[in-house]
Amino acid sequence: MIAIPGFVRILVVLAALGASAFCAFAAGPKAYVGNFKDSTVSVIDTGTERVLATVPVATGPDGIVISPDGRTVFVSGSGASAVSEIDAASDGVARTIEVGKGPQGLAATADGRWLLVAVNGDDRVAFIDTATHAVSATVPVPKPHTIAVRPDGRQAYVASQEPGHFALVVVDLAARTVVAEIPLEKAPRDLEFGHDGKALYLTLAGVPAVQVLDPATNQWLAPIPTGVSPHIAQHFAGMASGVVVVQGPGEVLLFDPATRAPGRSIGVGKQPHWLDLSADGKKLWVSNEGSNDVSVVDLAGGPMHTVPVGNAPRKVAVQRAASAGTAHASQAGVSAQVVAIRNFAFEPAQITVKAGQSVTWKNDDGAPHGVAFKDGTAGMDLMLPGKSFTRTFDKPGVHDYACSVHSYMTARVTVLAP
Numbered sequence: 001m002i003a004i005p006g007f008v009r010i011l012v013v014l015a016a017l018g019a020s021a022f023c024a025f026a027a028g029p030k031a032y033v034g035n036f037k038d039s040t041v042s043v044i045d046t047g048t049e050r051v052l053a054t055v056p057v058a059t060g061p062d063g064i065v066i067s068p069d070g071r072t073v074f075v076s077g078s079g080a081s082a083v084s085e086i087d088a089a090s091d092g093v094a095r096t097i098e099v100g101k102g103p104q105g106l107a108a109t110a111d112g113r114w115l116l117v118a119v120n121g122d123d124r125v126a127f128i129d130t131a132t133h134a135v136s137a138t139v140p141v142p143k144p145h146t147i148a149v150r151p152d153g154r155q156a157y158v159a160s161q162e163p164g165h166f167a168l169v170v171v172d173l174a175a176r177t178v179v180a181e182i183p184l185e186k187a188p189r190d191l192e193f194g195h196d197g198k199a200l201y202l203t204l205a206g207v208p209a210v211q212v213l214d215p216a217t218n219q220w221l222a223p224i225p226t227g228v229s230p231h232i233a234q235h236f237a238g239m240a241s242g243v244v245v246v247q248g249p250g251e252v253l254l255f256d257p258a259t260r261a262p263g264r265s266i267g268v269g270k271q272p273h274w275l276d277l278s279a280d281g282k283k284l285w286v287s288n289e290g291s292n293d294v295s296v297v298d299l300a301g302g303p304m305h306t307v308p309v310g311n312a313p314r315k316v317a318v319q320r321a322a323s324a325g326t327a328h329a330s331q332a333g334v335s336a337q338v339v340a341i342r343n344f345a346f347e348p349a350q351i352t353v354k355a356g357q358s359v360t361w362k363n364d365d366g367a368p369h370g371v372a373f374k375d376g377t378a379g380m381d382l383m384l385p386g387k388s389f390t391r392t393f394d395k396p397g398v399h400d401y402a403c404s405v406h407s408y409m410t411a412r413v414t415v416l417a418p
Helices: 006-024
Strands: 030-033 038-047 048-058 062-064 072-077 082-087 092-100 103-108 112-120 124-128 134-141 144-149 155-160 168-170 175-181 188-193 201-204 209-214 219-225 232-233 242-246 251-255 262-267 271-275 283-288 293-298 307-308 313-318 336-342 345-347 351-354 359-362 369-373 380-383 388-394 397-402 410-416
Touching: 030 062, 030 072, 038 336, 048 092, 062 112, 062 313, 082 103, 092 134, 103 359, 112 144, 112 155, 134 175, 144 188, 144 336, 144 369, 155 188, 168 188, 188 232, 201 232, 209 232, 232 271, 242 271, 251 271, 262 307, 283 313, 293 313, 313 345, 336 351, 351 359, 359 380, 380 388
Parallel strands: 062 103, 271 313, 336 359, 351 410
Antiparallel strands: 030 038, 030 313, 038 048, 062 072, 072 082, 082 092, 103 112, 112 124, 124 134, 144 155, 155 168, 168 175, 188 201, 201 209, 209 219, 232 242, 242 251, 251 262, 271 283, 283 293, 293 307, 336 345, 359 388, 369 380, 369 397, 397 410
């Protein structure tokens, strides 16, 4: 038997601890990518752009939603009858929730209380109570595919793929009833509300354009021309432009949300499927189903990076708030978070706090800015360089705001129940 010197044993132990710490803590918020053919989820550290873990989930991961507090990741298994619930601190499946045959799209309410599931095989939308981890109600909808919840939390729009009766089905979330149906000529693919709730972006099978609906009137506006096979379109808080994943040419297309005019395009991987915005609003994370990787697009024009993942990655979701598994996680007792204003943007563009907590805005830019809340709540009209403004949020809700000097600078604060 060979004796191992004590100091060598110490180094081995420290190395092991370092490796485990690397696995447990991320340098930044994490991205979760559903690998459809592997039935796994790749967990990526957005700070280092390295895969931290691969998590087995229910067969055929389709929809992915992260809770507003960043602590839980929900993944629907379209080849099964369940939603997998991943604990973002440990990146392991905490539980599996039975919902019915072939669950596809997922959507969460802004307060994180309810998770809506498009149970395609059973022709219904299921409401999961995230506090009890169980289905508490269902609403009949023929062949539901994807779901979008209005930012005000009053209604959900569901893409119904019933053959011969394609439609958008509008569900009242309080009454749990269908209140309207909007007929469609083609099968709906994805639908997303822009961050301010003023537009619903919808893609249709075989149509090289994004359809735009005014949810206040349920009337169609002028569409956004794209290349072949647009899939997801979104206007994220903090971005002046909207973005569309266009699968045919393998690109992300930028557009003007006001005029709906297409702008520049950015080439990504093969058959891109989904995208999400980084927590700091600087990068797009794009899943490429055809090349088994994720493109990390620097919106400032820097080099694009590629992160290899599993087989047929479809949905990707990025944490907006740090979980206990990140190095920047909030500790108990911390009551304030900071939003920096720099380079004519709010960083992060989306932040989540609990009722009773405060948010401080600091102007780290060389120009004057301000904070103007869209609900009319008092903000700060003029914030000179080096100055700051703090607001305490007493009640749960979603608070969209913009710079009072530069209206194209937009962002959001989501307040959860304590």
